[in-house]
Amino acid sequence: MTLLIVIIILALVFDYINGFHDAANSIATIVSTKVLTPFQAVLWAATFNFVAFFIAKYLIGGFGIADTVSKTVIAEFITLPIIFSGLVAAITWNLLTWWLGIPSSSSHTLIGGFAGAAIAKWASFTVIKLSVITKIAAFIFVAPLVGMVVAMILTIGLQWSARRANPHKADSWFKHFQLVSSALFSIGHGLNDSQKVMGIIAAALIATHIQHPEIGAGIESVSDLPSWVAFACFTAISLGTMSGGWKIVKTMGTRITKVTPFEGVVAETAGALTLYLTEFLKIPVSTTHTITGAIIGVGSVKRLSAVRWGVTQKLLVAWILTIPVSALIAAAVYFTAGKLLY
Template identity: 65%
Template sequence: MFTLLVIIIVLAFVFDYINGFHDAANSIATIVSTKVLTPFQAVLWAAVFNFAAFFISKYLIGEFKIGNTIAKSVNENFITLEVIFAGLLAAITWNLITWWFGIPSSSSHTLLGGFMGAALAHAGGFSENGIDVVNYAKVIPTFLFIFFAPLLGMIIAFIITILIVHLCKRANPYKAESWFKKLQLVSSAAFSLGHGGNDAQKVMGIIGAAIIYYESTLGVQMSFNEFVVHYSWVPFCSFLAIGLGTMSGGWKIVKTMGTRITKVTPLEGVSAETAGAITLFLTEKLGIPVSTTHTITGSIIGVGATKRLSAVRWGVTVNLLWAWILTIPVSALMAALFYYIVKLFI
């Protein structure tokens, strides 16, 4: 059992690394498309702030609420190492498939879908002996924010863009663009902090669920907060892994996010990234795991809509929406299949 736990922890960090390069586009797409930074400079900038989010979550916010939500998304009666292992395999597989095709899907939702799908396969249904497999109090807000997070990002970006345009209407266009290029460094850093704080905690939650289960087999009962204290290297390594992943980049998705949804200027980049960062900080405070991909996509759409609705390439957006909707059920089905395969050997 200990060997399987070690494999799960290693796989979780692999997923975290993949999440980094899969979602690197979220925080650097606009800053690359507006030529504020070169691709290499941009991924380095984003990676530093991905990792820096660890210190904000630990010392400023003082807790890891999103990790706790993920760890408790499945009722503890139905969590086993095999369940977590199968869920991780499904999440990694779906992330690599969507990365290969350049689809900016949600790493957080594929992780959640995989975890739930494997648990449902383990229980043989949605409940057992009157106990729900899925912890709906934790999961329902996450489902709702599949739609609310991009909508919130879109509304905030729309408002910020209108305000900036109104305030700067008398400004010299050349000087204004120069200022907004500098401000993009700040807004992309803020979004990278939100990305790191949100997404690294999801892996923490999975590792936490595995370690808490393993400790329970040894007769040790441990809460998530106790896990964070006793295994302090897990949060640190989770944020480090996502930062290293971001440094690897994700150029196919950069192209989709930076140019295919709508053309983005430095002003609009600042608006989109600021709106995305505000949304991510808010949801982290509430302990709701959201998709950084969905959030920045909604923000970019909100920016594009200020010009005219036709400025947004809705065909691309509809395709993205389908990917978002399908992520959780497809991941859940894949995880269930992986669970049955794993049980043949373990």
């Protein structure tokens, strides 16, 4: 029972870190265009992170992404030490990339850590659901590509629509529109990222039900997840967002390409639409990858040279490394500490 409580606390800590690590995704453009101050921006984003809870629970009526994450490892092979090791690895990678100012994926480090610890425990790849992990890994490339294409289409369409507008007035309009687009993206961030932690907690409770039924604290499936879990996860990510992540804000808001209010609206809207699509498909994706692809799409329409491709290449390398490196860290944690927890 003690280890289960520790895992739930660690999961919420990861969720909090995810909030300030990924805060840049929804506020970078709105801060870099000076529509809101950094403090106002994080409050704005945190509010809509939490609004996502009510949308998921009462409008969507379920937490499909949480269900997908909980099934990364085959249920009978999940143990609490595996989940503990995966969470420690995910927290380590998130803090390291935050310190270095690299906008990596909190989603993929969580998946990589979970799978890596399971493989280390059972010394076999058959314990993981390869089809689920392959689909998630594919979206390392698909999500930013979709965000980029949607952003390019929106950019061309809005430029044509506003071609006769007074530039000064148009800039003023788009500053106001950025409040809406940032809110839409923050809702997508909350919907996507909070559910990943819900999925990990669900996996821990399912493992408890299978291996320690005498405790009486387990569940049989994600549909049995207590309401407090969802509420706690959405609250934690909202509080984390309020803490900000200024190193990554600088990378996202200025280093990839220079962003104007018009381009901020397009990037955030394209990113939000991509996240809503993946919510419908029940695929956990990286909000970081999505908004990065959208920002690249906006800059590419302006001119290809407007995108700093050297920065983009470094980000891509970090994205590709996230799952395998997180898996290796989780394996190391399991071999050094996980076995002591049985």
